[in-house]
Amino acid sequence: VQAFDAWLQRPTLPSMRVAVIDSGIDGGHPEFAGRIAAARSFVGGSARRDRHGHGTFIAGLIAASLNNGEGISGIAFPAQLLVAKVVRPDGVVPLEAEARAIRWAVDQGATVINLSLGGVRDPADQSRDSFSPLEANAVEYAIRKGAIVVWPTTDTAGTPPPDIKERFPDIVPDATRVFERPVSGRLPVLRYGWAVIRPQSGEKPAPAKEEGKK
Numbered sequence: 001v002q003a004f005d006a007w008l009q010r011p012t013l014p015s016m017r018v019a020v021i022d023s024g025i026d027g028g029h030p031e032f033a034g035r036i037a038a039a040r041s042f043v044g045g046s047a048r049r050d051r052h053g054h055g056t057f058i059a060g061l062i063a064a065s066l067n068n069g070e071g072i073s074g075i076a077f078p079a080q081l082l083v084a085k086v087v088r089p090d091g092v093v094p095l096e097a098e099a100r101a102i103r104w105a106v107d108q109g110a111t112v113i114n115l116s117l118g119g120v121r122d123p124a125d126q127s128r129d130s131f132s133p134l135e136a137n138a139v140e141y142a143i144r145k146g147a148i149v150v151w152p153t154t155d156t157a158g159t160p161p162p163d164i165k166e167r168f169p170d171i172v173p174d175a176t177r178v179f180e181r182p183v184s185g186r187l188p189v190l191r192y193g194w195a196v197i198r199p200q201s202g203e204k205p206a207p208a209k210e211e212g213k214k
Contacts, residue, residue, distance in 0.1 A: 024049055025081070040104060043094065099132075111146075
């Protein structure tokens, strides 16, 4: 993404804990030496083994080491990683595992929680809609504790909840515009991008991730 081009010189950034709730991480990779604050699997096996590779890829984008002669440099290069493994060997993400992982990450001091998980979110068709109160409650817990929650939007069609702006009081503007864009006069389409929920001071929002599971 050429993020470093925005700086004339590399800034001094504070360290923070960033949770990667995904398929685990290659714990032996030199990019992550000294960068993993804690790791836990919620689907069995070791969180420091990643047979799918996706969690390792995401963790690298976030926190790969600088100037070590290996691969890339992470955008949040001072970050310490909290790795939560929630993807089973068959690629399925159990909702209970995801919800437990979110709460664990918050309790471990995560400032940012990254959920690169996808699926169908279609309130207009309950047979396709994979909304989960269990997941929503876990995200609400994270926001209430002051964490920033990040997740991907996809190319899935569906009607957003009527109270979208109330439930997501600080959703990033681009994501809000996507929700409001009509398609064929009725349905919006969630295009590729990222949605971010930030906690509001003095408020207790009730957010829910507008994505289902794999």
